[in-house]
Amino acid sequence: MNIKKEILTMAEEAKKAAQILATTNTTVKNNALKEIAQGLKDNLSSLLEANAKDVTQAKEKGLSKAMIDRLTLTETRVQGMINNLYEVISLPDPVGNVAKMWQRPNGLKVGKIRIPLGVIAMVYEARPDATIEAAALCLKAGNSVILRGGSEAINSNLCLGKIMREALDKVGLPQKAIQVVSTTNREAVLALLEMEGYIDLIIPRGGEGLIRFVSEHAKIPVLKHYKGVCHVYVDDKADLKKAEEICFNAKVQRPGVCNAMETMLVHEQVAKNFLPSMLKRFKEAGVEIRGCPKTCAIFPEAKPATEEDWPAEYLDLTLAVKVVANINEAMEHIAKYGSNHTEVIVTEDYTRAWQFLERVDASVVLVNASTRFNDGNQLGLGAEIGISTSKLHAYGPMGLEELTTTKFIVFGQGQIRN
Amino acid sequence: MNIKKEILTMAEEAKKAAQILATTNTTVKNNALKEIAQGLKDNLSSLLEANAKDVTQAKEKGLSKAMIDRLTLTETRVQGMINNLYEVISLPDPVGNVAKMWQRPNGLKVGKIRIPLGVIAMVYEARPDATIEAAALCLKAGNSVILRGGSEAINSNLCLGKIMREALDKVGLPQKAIQVVSTTNREAVLALLEMEGYIDLIIPRGGEGLIRFVSEHAKIPVLKHYKGVCHVYVDDKADLKKAEEICFNAKVQRPGVCNAMETMLVHEQVAKNFLPSMLKRFKEAGVEIRGCPKTCAIFPEAKPATEEDWPAEYLDLTLAVKVVANINEAMEHIAKYGSNHTEVIVTEDYTRAWQFLERVDASVVLVNASTRFNDGNQLGLGAEIGISTSKLHAYGPMGLEELTTTKFIVFGQGQIRN
Numbered sequence A, B: 001m002n003i004k005k006e007i008l009t010m011a012e013e014a015k016k017a018a019q020i021l022a023t024t025n026t027t028v029k030n031n032a033l034k035e036i037a038q039g040l041k042d043n044l045s046s047l048l049e050a051n052a053k054d055v056t057q058a059k060e061k062g063l064s065k066a067m068i069d070r071l072t073l074t075e076t077r078v079q080g081m082i083n084n085l086y087e088v089i090s091l092p093d094p095v096g097n098v099a100k101m102w103q104r105p106n107g108l109k110v111g112k113i114r115i116p117l118g119v120i121a122m123v124y125e126a127r128p129d130a131t132i133e134a135a136a137l138c139l140k141a142g143n144s145v146i147l148r149g150g151s152e153a154i155n156s157n158l159c160l161g162k163i164m165r166e167a168l169d170k171v172g173l174p175q176k177a178i179q180v181v182s183t184t185n186r187e188a189v190l191a192l193l194e195m196e197g198y199i200d201l202i203i204p205r206g207g208e209g210l211i212r213f214v215s216e217h218a219k220i221p222v223l224k225h226y227k228g229v230c231h232v233y234v235d236d237k238a239d240l241k242k243a244e245e246i247c248f249n250a251k252v253q254r255p256g257v258c259n260a261m262e263t264m265l266v267h268e269q270v271a272k273n274f275l276p277s278m279l280k281r282f283k284e285a286g287v288e289i290r291g292c293p294k295t296c297a298i299f300p301e302a303k304p305a306t307e308e309d310w311p312a313e314y315l316d317l318t319l320a321v322k323v324v325a326n327i328n329e330a331m332e333h334i335a336k337y338g339s340n341h342t343e344v345i346v347t348e349d350y351t352r353a354w355q356f357l358e359r360v361d362a363s364v365v366l367v368n369a370s371t372r373f374n375d376g377n378q379l380g381l382g383a384e385i386g387i388s389t390s391k392l393h394a395y396g397p398m399g400l401e402e403l404t405t406t407k408f409i410v411f412g413q414g415q416i417r418n
Helices: A003-021 A026-042 A044-060 A065-071 A075-090 A129-140 A151-170 A186-193 A208-217 A240-252 A268-284 A293-298 A327-337 A350-359 B003-021 B026-042 B044-060 B065-071 B075-090 B128-140 B151-170 B186-193 B208-217 B240-252 B268-284 B293-298 B327-337 B350-359
Strands: A098-103 A109-116 A119-123 A144-148 A178-180 A201-204 A230-234 A261-267 A288-291 A318-324 A342-346 A364-369 A386-388 A396-398 A404-415 B098-103 B109-116 B119-123 B144-148 B178-180 B201-204 B230-234 B261-267 B288-291 B318-324 B342-346 B364-369 B386-388 B396-398 B404-415
Touching: A003 A119, A003 A144, A003 A178, A003 A186, A026 A044, A026 A075, A026 A129, A026 A151, A044 A065, A044 A075, A044 A151, A065 A151, A075 A129, A119 A129, A119 A186, A129 A144, A129 A151, A129 A178, A144 A186, A151 A178, A186 A208, A201 A208, A230 A240, A230 A327, A240 A261, A240 A268, A240 A342, A240 A364, A240 B404, A261 A268, A261 A327, A268 A288, A268 A293, A268 A318, A288 A293, A293 A318, A318 A327, A327 A342, A327 A350, A342 A350, A350 A364, A396 B404, A404 B240, A404 B396, B003 B119, B003 B144, B003 B178, B003 B186, B026 B044, B026 B075, B026 B128, B026 B151, B044 B065, B044 B075, B044 B151, B065 B151, B075 B128, B119 B128, B119 B186, B128 B144, B128 B151, B128 B178, B144 B186, B151 B178, B186 B208, B201 B208, B230 B240, B230 B327, B240 B261, B240 B268, B240 B342, B240 B364, B261 B268, B261 B327, B268 B288, B268 B293, B268 B318, B288 B293, B293 B318, B318 B327, B327 B342, B327 B350, B342 B350, B350 B364
Parallel strands: A119 A144, A119 A201, A144 A178, A230 A261, A230 A342, A261 A318, A288 A318, A342 A364, A364 B404, A404 B364, B119 B144, B119 B201, B144 B178, B230 B261, B230 B342, B261 B318, B288 B318, B342 B364
Antiparallel strands: A098 A109, A109 A404, A386 A396, B098 B109, B109 B404, B386 B396
């Protein structure tokens, strides 16, 4: 069977399953998630075996140590997946909520009821725990999901797919509600992107190349972020103790993720006071500093920054530092080089805090807190399926509610229009 | 200047203007709308003159009477445009609303604040009143707009563009907040569709061909509906008096619009009772009936329906009629042939009403009311910019709120992540 036909069949089956999921109540969906957790326990050895095949092949292919680490499953990591499933079980089900209802002058009662999106396709990288996480969130929100993970994890993913199918079957839900694509080339992705009328949403997660490929070819709505070039602006009215802790946390706590700080902007009035001890602390933590001329003048150990540093997402222990004249220059820099992801101001000044909150165009804008809080869990949405930096449908971390939409329901008593 | 460059310049200017509009308060935006209303009054004669040119050319080209009617402006119609502007002025401004705010265990205060989308491009047909309506809604929601109307209305649209620019200027807002594309070929549309990073949303309004063209080529989110194949299902537990009034209104009150009924589904238990008088009334109103075999047996004047009739959007005094065995057959028919637009059940049965409301996948689902209520004004959203039948971002009529999004704002006191 050619790949287009195979994907079309999967999409048709997913759509049928979605119609059933849409009116499946929360208890049944939670039971399915519990069965998946049980399945992971019961099939631990065959899962680890399948994963070992992936890891061996990855080593043969010479993949990086970091990638092999992300790919590798252990008993502890599988327990982590089970814990995540129970976390999703504990989250409230958004489906069926009527957030508001109102009455029209002619007596029509109009409400907006939350419904699943339908069929979601996930296109992602090698991590096998993402397979369970994405499937769990889509299922809980009443959606079918088609999972197309990276080729490196194909044996693990097919095994996880089997565990999930069996779990669905046990609680009487259609097996096609969660499907794993067995073909891992780009053709399979292309075929998914053309399933308008069957797939309602594509969520790509991975490198910028993959995400651009998906965006360019999709005929279906895509929720994504390309990259996180996050700034912390230290105002001259900042509490410099808070500023130091926030900047250090934003850069060093986990430098390889999208909500880590990449550029620090410092008001010139406090640069001499703030930068020497701050940059020394970064240096001691292994952070390479790339500074503007003023930064280098204050802290000669810094490398001079080039124009490439300002839009860079290092995802590493590297930091660009710029001294700015005022909040306006900071906001202009952010508007020019930022990625609409996460932006922070550190200040004790009330008016500037609000200027920054209102004017900076980013999915999450914070005052006096670390960039690292742009995360569904940290902001209180529960588990997240990704972060969106485009404004349609969702802007920022996407939890269960962002995997749903609303339709209008209208209760009449025979009304007609004049 | 070639068209791609021209559109890029417009898009860049629109983005700059959007940054100003995003923090412009409601009073200033309302003042701009009042100045546009005043401008329409003051420039009435030059507007009617420009429009007369369009009408003359349209007649020379041999456009249909209906199209020429939609194109033609009169003093009364301009007054209608002014009234619409005052209606938009009276609507509450969604921007800046914080619908909810909560506190995290670490003391972070997290809110979702409503913000404009940014830059919206409208691609639409000949009606010049749409130019004012779309611009007014986009402006009120804090968005820049690029308007690309049909070639038939170009003289009217350019004149309206000038009036709006002058109005923006009078209140100190950037003229580039509302721009009219002067090139009316498809290349201009194509160029708009590729302005990722500048334009945040495309809204096409017009025939299915135009909308498919936009959807296929857009690299930017599109909100649209292709067509409205709306059904009324008359259950055997219906109050047949209500059913007759609702069906008649849904078909006849304004047959040329997307929320008119195209197919009537009737439970077989009431078909013999309901159809003869109902179809006679339709016949007398000039409606052509295309019936399934059972319908034709009951009402021999009906033409036999073919397979093409079930997915048809007639937009005319033509109606497909099918007798069904029960609510399930009705819902299956709707799932197969419907367009996710507007669906109605007429019943007095509580359980069936809820079954229909929950299971039917359409942007507006009604019990005991006419399909014609799928309209932003009728449902209480105020003026609408269109109806979306895709589920991302908005599903159903789109008012001011649907022209905005939310971002997260976070108030910290020095929090860092562990």
